[in-house]
Amino acid sequence: MKLGNLSKYLTNSRGYCNNVHMKKKYGAIVIGGGHNGLVSAGYLQRAGVDVCVFERRPIVGGAAVTEEIIPGFKFSRASYVLSLLRPQIINDLDLKRYGLKVYKRDPSSYTPLRSSVWKNGKPRSLTLGRDMTLNVQQIGQFSEKDVQAFKEYEQLMERLVKALDVLIDLPPSDVVEILAMPTIWGKVRRIASNPRMRQAVYDFMKLGTDMLALYEFLTRPSSQILKRWFNSEPLIATLATDSVIGFMATPDMPGTGYVLLHHLMGELDGVRGAWGYPEGGMGAVTKALADSAMAVGADIFTSKKVQQIKVDSRGFASGVILEDGIEINADIVLSNATPKVTFLDLISPEALPEDFLCDVRSIDYTSPVTKINVAVNKLPNFIADPCTEPGHPLPLHQCTIHLNCENSNAIFEAYQYALEGKLCQRPLIEMVIPSSVDPTLAPPGCHVCLLFTQYTPYTLSNGKTWDEETKEEYANIVFDNIEEYAPGFKASVVGKEVLTPPDLESIFGLTGGNIFHGAMPLHQLFLSRPTPARINKGGNEFKSRSNVCGSPYTPIPHLLLCGSGAHPGGGVMGAPGQIAASAGLRILKKDKFFKVWYEMI
Structure with a gap:
């Protein structure tokens, strides 16, 4: 079934449908019509790449869907509240024009x-809310000491989140390239030539002594941090929930401090940390993304399950084979599936290095x-x-x-x-x-x-x-x-x-039922998401990206990971999709340059 414009929100009984014919070859194929896959499709198509998205369910959206499970009632069936979607994605893909309206809470x-x-x-x-006068009154019921502490805590969190903001959009592969440079001056030049790296260094330097607080959040359990700040148990417990949402851990475990920060990184209409409800449910977000991509020419097919990612004789991703046996070729392939599904289910193990497969098998999906x-x-x-x-x-x-x-x-x-x-x-x-x-x-x-x-x-x-x-x-x-x-x-x-966790896995493709495509402790973040980044021995990393393995790149050239299993992780954020689209354009532009150069000689 082919995806097209709808005047109504998605439900479990209706998908998109039009009569555009499926082509045999695309510039890019996106596996999975979740929000990140649709973000990738929207950016690539706007850049002139002919894009096709394959979604196995009858509707697009992945875990961000609205479905009428009970007649008359429309549910945000999996994800249920919006904040983390990157503001530049909303603007670049013109999502408000395509119907996105959010009620801020x-x-x-x-x-x-x-x-x-x-x-x-x-x-x-x-x-608790954005009104500090209300917060003071509410917290003061429990502890006068906590009133002043909460004001200082909120100010600190805002500074820390602002410093981390640029890292959300920074591909780990950029850092891997810098680490691969053989000299200090080479590394400095790489940083200087990369606007995102320059901004990251600048923002971190601005932290000053707050760098110690950031280190604490990245390494200590959230309970230790919160109990040092506050006395009131209802306040501590309420704040602590954000450190364990979707995470099989307690606030007493290391790594929960970062998860707490992760849930504060959002923004709605310029209000940092605000959360809201999209009108029509979370499916309205992915409907706007799908309509935005299709408006510029992307093809999106529902009820089309990808059975296998094709790998050619060079070891490059070259397309997909659908469950019905149809083969579709592409210059690049982007997978919005979990790392487990992408690398263990859709690719022959002979196409991947054994050490990488070992890393993939060790990813924690506990939900x-x-x-x-x-x-x-x-x-x-x-x-x-x-x-x-x-x-x-x-x-x-x-x-x-x-x-x-x-x-x-x-x-x-x-x-x-x-x-x-x-x-x-x-x-x-x-x-x-x-x-x-x-x-x-x-x-x-x-x-x-x-x-x-x-x-x-589970x-x-x-x-x-x-x-x-x-x-x-x-x-x-x-x-x-x-x-x-x-x-x-x-x-x-x-x-x-x-x-239940098994239901979330079977319905939405969330391995282990994990809503983040993999848990988010420190050892599964940034340079280690989805697996530890590697620089393969031999060859020149800067002539061929195939030797640099860091999100969104994979050991298979021309295969990119664009889902939440890639950096920066879970939530309806869109950053993994945007980062993968940017990397895909770099690959395609480089291929075009070498093709023209080869033809000239």
């Missing part, structure tokens, strides 16, 4: 406390996430802050609502259950209700509640499996927990979908 975080911990007039909830999509016939009403008018959303309803965050110890306990393959009775729950600001998602008076829960194991103990009975059992555990905070929630449920 403020406040952004709401943590109600169970009534069992209300004592002697103590606070019932914690709400703690089960997503539950719920349709309700009334707005959840929290007893900590009850609705003043029945059914009328309060500011808290647009927030990420953190449940079971009275104490950070609860996070550790939930993690321990998952390690043992058991269902935790008090999982970490993040609830969002995008229909509180976006009326297009549910019938009048009704809402969609998206529950991001962890920790849940493999259950005692011979249990994630069958429908076990999913129902886990959903009841989660709903019972919500009921403690918002009585009547269970009775309001009119339908649900439970997506």
Whole structure:
């Protein structure tokens, strides 16, 4: 089925369709129509490259899709909130012109406390947002000391994130090239000639003594950092959740400090750190990306699964073979699939170096996430802050609502259950209700509640499996927990979908159910994402990029990794797709130059 323009948002019953004929040869083939693949397609097509995207599902979007799982209710089925998408991508690909509209959230975080911990007039909830006056009032309920500390903490985080910003768009392969230069002066010249490297060096030098704080975030557990800053447990636990989202780790583990920073790197309409809901759900983001790419000539096919990446006699990627046996050739191939799928499933092992295969096999895809999509016939009403008018959303309803965050110890306990393959009775729950600001998602008076829960194991103990009975059992555990905070929630449920780690893997192609295409501890970031960067022995790296193996480049020339398994990692960010598109253009321009030069001689 061929992808084309639609006037409606994507649903599970409708894809894109037009009558453009599939060509036998393209300048670039993109495997996977997730957001990063569509970003690559949009940039390459605008640069004059003839691009084709193959998506195995009936709709594009990858994990950023809107689907009508329950009649009348449109769910952001996997990813559910937007912030990290790079501002330059929104501008370069003119996404607002193609329908992207985002409702910014403020406040952004709401943590109600169970009534069992209300004592002697103590606070019932914690709400945080961009309004520092509100933050001061809210945090002051718990600790006057934490008020001033939070102001200083926020200022520090803004400086650190700003310094890291340029690294998001910096290809690790650029750094590998600099490291490969044999002399110090050669390295200096390389840095001086690369605008992104110059900016990175400048921004890091501007940090001054904040460099020590950055080093701390990159190396220490988030719990140690947060407990040094703050005294209040609800505040610590709420902030700590961002350090473990999608990560099979507790805040007590090294690497969680960086994950905390990663979730603060976003920006909406010039507001750094802001998060929002795209009108029409997350599928509206990928719909805008697809429409933008197709408007300039890209071909996007759905229900077309790639069975194999073709490698020619030179060892170069030369196209793909589809599941139906059709072969399509291309000058370059970009894979939006996970590294495991790309290198272990789509390529013959004989085409890859054994040490690289060993590295790929060792990538950690452990996932703690089960997503539950719920349709309700009334707005959840929290007893900590009850609705003043029945059914009328309060500011808290647009927030990420953190449940079971009275104490950070609860996070550790939930993690321990998952390690043992058991269902935790008090999982970490993040609830969002995008229909509180976006009326297009549910019938009048009704809402969609998206529950991001962890920790849940991929493999259950005692011979249990994630069958429908076990999913129902886990959903009841989660709903019972919500009921403690918002009585009547269970009775309001009119339908649900439970997506366990195996479901996320089978439906969306997320290996291990990992939402980031691979966990994001320090040893799987930057020069080590997806595998440790290498400079192959022999040859001249600067005549042939094939000797430089660092994201987005792979050991197979003309094959690039453009998904979240590449630098800078997960989230609906688009940076991996943009970086891969830029690298693809470099390859194609170099090939064109050598072809012209060869013909001249």
